[in-house]
Amino acid sequence: MNDLTASIEVHDVAVRYNNGHTALHDVSFHLQGGTTCALVGVNGGGKSTLFKSIMGLIKPQQGQIRLCGLPISHALKQNLVAYVPQSEEVDWLFPVSVYDVVMMGRYGYMNFLRIPKQLDKEKVQAAMQRVDIAHLADRQISELSGGQKKRVFLARALAQQSKIILLDEPFTGVDVKTEKAIMDLLDALRHEGHLILISTHNLGTVPEFCDQVVMINRTVLAAGSTESTFTQQNLERVFGGVLRQIRLAGKDLHDDEDARAITILADDEIPAVFYGHKDCDAPFGCVCKQNGDVSHCQDSRHKRVANQNMNAQRQKTIEIKVEK
């Protein structure tokens, strides 16, 4: 890997789209390697715009971004930054195998003919093994589950050997096991000195594995260590609502008075949970059955809560929910 130290410096950035909408203004923060930072904020708060700006896909009208101390174009040329996109941004019908996608992470190391060398093949193999998809190498990406797709793009980022890894909503549509595997991998990468920036709506996971947080709503509202920044006051400021912590522990399900939030459906042996919030398009709440099926709802937060409750009925789990 390159000798440069991982860092992201965003200084006074403003982005205005062609339709005149200002998506970001006065955005400044600084992150160092060996960090996992959550980027959190409301829908439309500018997280993807910031990611695209860091990846050089959007040129800010104002301000500067430097990666590992270099201008973005130099950092990209040196493969210093990798991007794991949201699933929706990918054309999954494109006829390409898992191996081919992971090999794309090596393109930056090849000449224009893109003929892989032995080292490229070894890196691809190692990356696939690290995220446990080596057995899927020949599969078409259209044939993969949501969790497998995420792993493929993580493997591509690993094969790229970038110092900085950006992940857009890595936990959407993945089960609890995959979520844990992704968290463990990110933790290992952090300890290896990588800088990981994750956009997530899954607030409950933030204190678990992010040591830094940047909270944005068109501008940075708070940034710093998770301990000092991921506070009730800041969350309420960012999301403009009331934060509630809901404890799932058997029948003692929540610590507030709102009966709509969670209702126990089944008996003690087969715990099932109705859990809903106002951002979800699904009918209010979602059902957790014994087989882990969560119907009506694709929101990973709901699945996570439901699965956790199912797996450990008496285990206390805290899910953070913002009620508008």
Ligand SMILES: Nc1ncnc2c1ncn2[C@@H]1O[C@H](COP(=O)(O)OP(=O)(O)OP(=O)(O)O)[C@@H](O)[C@H]1O
């Ligand atoms: N190409 C575009 N042209 C015009 N406006 C855009 C464009 N892309 C995004 N926007 C607007 O910029 C704002 C920020 O969008 P962005 O996608 O960065 O938010 P986000 O925080 O990633 O949202 P979400 O959490 O919903 O993914 C939104 O108001 C959005 O409508």
